[in-house]
Amino acid sequence: MTQPPITMIDYGGSNLRSAQKAFEAVGGRVRISDDPDVVRRAERLVLPGVGAFGAGMEALRRRGLDEATREAVGRGAPLLGICLGMQFLFDESDEMGRHAGLGLLPGRVVRFADGLLGPDGRPLKVPHMGWNEIAHDGCHPLLAGVAFGAHAYFVHSYYCQPAERQCVLAWADYGGPFAAVVARGRVYGIQFHPEKSHRVGLGILRNFVTMGEGG
Template structure:
């Protein structure tokens, strides 16, 4: 079973239904014990980094997440869930994240481009990963975000996108992955990525 964490910050039902469409059993969970016991975990999210971390802390999810990661079970962060995997964010001040990956979250610079970055954008695969199996290079996915991650270790970057600057669109190391775009809103190829994650659970 894939546990989709409910901490009051995500479009949980659409993520759950997308997994179900590709044949993966996914359940929305609010109990940290259920998260810690799950075969795999997904951390979705939309909204502010600070509020999300506060909600995870108050729900007792931070320790459960670290237990899943330390146990080597598959873990996937989506959009804000990706950003929370990093050490800190500059959104509305300086706030600590989960610290699973080194790096920080920064705002897109003001200028000619509109912020938030919203809509379909091409993604360039830079490192091979099971998560991107069957995904052609320069495929388009659906983004909605004002902030992007800047990993301290460039080897974390699996795929990148360009919006005024080049930023990490997919990151990963060992059993932990993060996606800045919304695979559940990205048609067939987005579903393929979720299916690929499901394969890591069954492996």
């Protein structure tokens, strides 16, 4: 059966081509659009993101893509936020001031604290950059085939604090646990870079492409 096309939201601040190529590598059919009408009618959405939260949300609002995304999700379209795109899903962020997000998942985005220590007692640098293990219970179809303790590639200074524990599908640890993969209904988010995370990242993208719309 042909899978529904993926509409990748272009708000002017994302490295869309690498995400597009990663989805196409696992059989996804991707169209990139900055048209709110296209986003509003999309069958399946992906929101990649890089850069600063406030500037990204302002770009989404300026183009009318924030409301279009909410409308698409409201009528049942699955949405996957990637990296900063995952952070956009939440209520607000503390990055360089206080900025409202899309409000699709309850919670906040906060900065890693200074003075974090690793398991060996050595100081940890911010941003969190490089390979890290993700831990999960293996029950959600988005993580099908991903081993407990598999490694993914992260680059971020801010992380999500979901208000509901059940929203967290997978954790990673950087001076303490933080949400690496989240979901609520048909809204999903991954904090790491899937296109740089080899089999783990591509496996999650494949799961998003192929899993039933009920999630």
